[in-house]
Amino acid sequence: MGRFRSTLVLTVICLGLFGYIYFYESKRQASPAEENPLAFVVQADAIEELTVAPAGGESSTLRKSEGGWDLVEPSAADADDVAVENLAQALASLEIQRVVNDNAVDLAQYGLAEPTVDVGFRAAGDTTPTHLMLGDKTPAGTEVYARTGDGNRVFLISGYLEGSFNKTPFDLRDKAILKFERDEVVGLDLAGANGAAALAKNGSDWTLSAPVRASADFSTVEGLIGQIHSGRMTSLTASETGDLSEYGLDRPVASATVLAGETRLTLEVGGPAPSGSVYARDVSRPLVFTIPQTLLTALDRAPSTYRRKDLFDFRSFNATTLEISRDGITMAFEKAEGDEPDANDGDVGSARWRQTAPEPKDIDAAALESLVAQLSALRIESYPADGTPTGLDSPVAEVAVTFDDGARQERVAFGRVDTGVYGARSDEPGAGVINETTFQSIMDGFDDFK
Numbered sequence: 001m002g003r004f005r006s007t008l009v010l011t012v013i014c015l016g017l018f019g020y021i022y023f024y025e026s027k028r029q030a031s032p033a034e035e036n037p038l039a040f041v042v043q044a045d046a047i048e049e050l051t052v053a054p055a056g057g058e059s060s061t062l063r064k065s066e067g068g069w070d071l072v073e074p075s076a077a078d079a080d081d082v083a084v085e086n087l088a089q090a091l092a093s094l095e096i097q098r099v100v101n102d103n104a105v106d107l108a109q110y111g112l113a114e115p116t117v118d119v120g121f122r123a124a125g126d127t128t129p130t131h132l133m134l135g136d137k138t139p140a141g142t143e144v145y146a147r148t149g150d151g152n153r154v155f156l157i158s159g160y161l162e163g164s165f166n167k168t169p170f171d172l173r174d175k176a177i178l179k180f181e182r183d184e185v186v187g188l189d190l191a192g193a194n195g196a197a198a199l200a201k202n203g204s205d206w207t208l209s210a211p212v213r214a215s216a217d218f219s220t221v222e223g224l225i226g227q228i229h230s231g232r233m234t235s236l237t238a239s240e241t242g243d244l245s246e247y248g249l250d251r252p253v254a255s256a257t258v259l260a261g262e263t264r265l266t267l268e269v270g271g272p273a274p275s276g277s278v279y280a281r282d283v284s285r286p287l288v289f290t291i292p293q294t295l296l297t298a299l300d301r302a303p304s305t306y307r308r309k310d311l312f313d314f315r316s317f318n319a320t321t322l323e324i325s326r327d328g329i330t331m332a333f334e335k336a337e338g339d340e341p342d343a344n345d346g347d348v349g350s351a352r353w354r355q356t357a358p359e360p361k362d363i364d365a366a367a368l369e370s371l372v373a374q375l376s377a378l379r380i381e382s383y384p385a386d387g388t389p390t391g392l393d394s395p396v397a398e399v400a401v402t403f404d405d406g407a408r409q410e411r412v413a414f415g416r417v418d419t420g421v422y423g424a425r426s427d428e429p430g431a432g433v434i435n436e437t438t439f440q441s442i443m444d445g446f447d448d449f450k
Helices: 002-030 081-092 159-165 218-230 293-299 365-376 436-447
Strands: 047-053 060-065 068-073 098-101 117-123 130-137 143-148 154-158 185-192 195-202 205-210 235-238 254-260 263-272 277-282 288-292 319-326 329-337 351-357 380-382 397-403 408-417 420-425 432-434
Touching: 047 081, 068 081, 081 117, 081 159, 117 159, 130 159, 143 159, 154 159, 185 218, 205 218, 218 254, 218 293, 254 293, 263 293, 277 293, 288 293, 319 365, 319 436, 351 365, 365 436, 420 436, 432 436
Parallel strands: none
Antiparallel strands: 047 060, 047 117, 060 068, 098 154, 117 130, 130 143, 143 154, 185 195, 185 254, 195 205, 235 288, 254 263, 263 277, 277 288, 319 329, 319 397, 329 351, 380 432, 397 408, 408 420, 420 432
């Protein structure tokens, strides 16, 4: 009986303790967490001027204008609007983690007698700037001692925020290598060790106008323009160009001229710089900067790189007739409305392929449709050097396709030299290398219709 009574008492105590904990915790969790106070009462978009004195570096002065932010000191330049707006936002949202000393007499013990970073800002309506000064990190390294410029109150801010304020002039300047409107580009001239190329936009298509006149590969050209447009300096070497030979820019190894509307901008690339970069300059500005080696590689490519890679324009869904001539035999096929179920989908009256030469006959329309799709997908892998034997003086196959309801026709001849296969459009100069395995597979497929 005594044991039962003890057990009952313990059970009641446990239940009471559980109830208290549950009630207390639920009340505590329901209460909103206290927010840390802000260091400044200011809106980021109200800040009109900033000064930044980074740790051991050159100071910057920035002012807001109608077009964005301008770097005023140490030299006039466009600012990186995103970087500056992030800095302004960091100031406006800065939280005080804890006040260490309301009126510190010895600021040196916090590293604030001579701050490592000093950021000043002036908002609209202010006559004098407000300052944030950063000192040492706490022993744990998770927080930084800070104070404002109007007193000796020392407080802590999160340590990771130090990088938000410790900005050099280069960090805050616009680092675009060339500034132009991406959608206004109508021309691109390139020169380098691998040759020169001139490209012009015609409507939505690109044309290679030199060294030969040919259709250009849209994605390749647009990709390069994108790289130039998004290209950024990796460092600023000189604010004044001075002796260009010092940077290998007296005789550039490559150049790119962008024509965007009425704007014509030229990027010149010189010799190698430290850390695997290369020297470069925008000829319209008195600067020397560095860019990644990868951008030089992208600029200095053979002109044939920019030629179109699609051997055919047609696609299986818009082709209406196809002729293929091989070994003295021409096989012809046409797509027409059928009265019987189509082998592709079983629908009566849907378009299907029939053979019309050398004699009319029904065929496996699905098999031919597959070959037509493979043929239309043939791509040129590269363009050989001038004078390379291509076998096109005696083609192994010639293909003619009518498409877009008969409005367009294209012809392509194929040559073979040993195991190399080459394709040439009738409306384009030269020939391109075709994958031999893919080509042979398509030809074997057409042999099944003989």
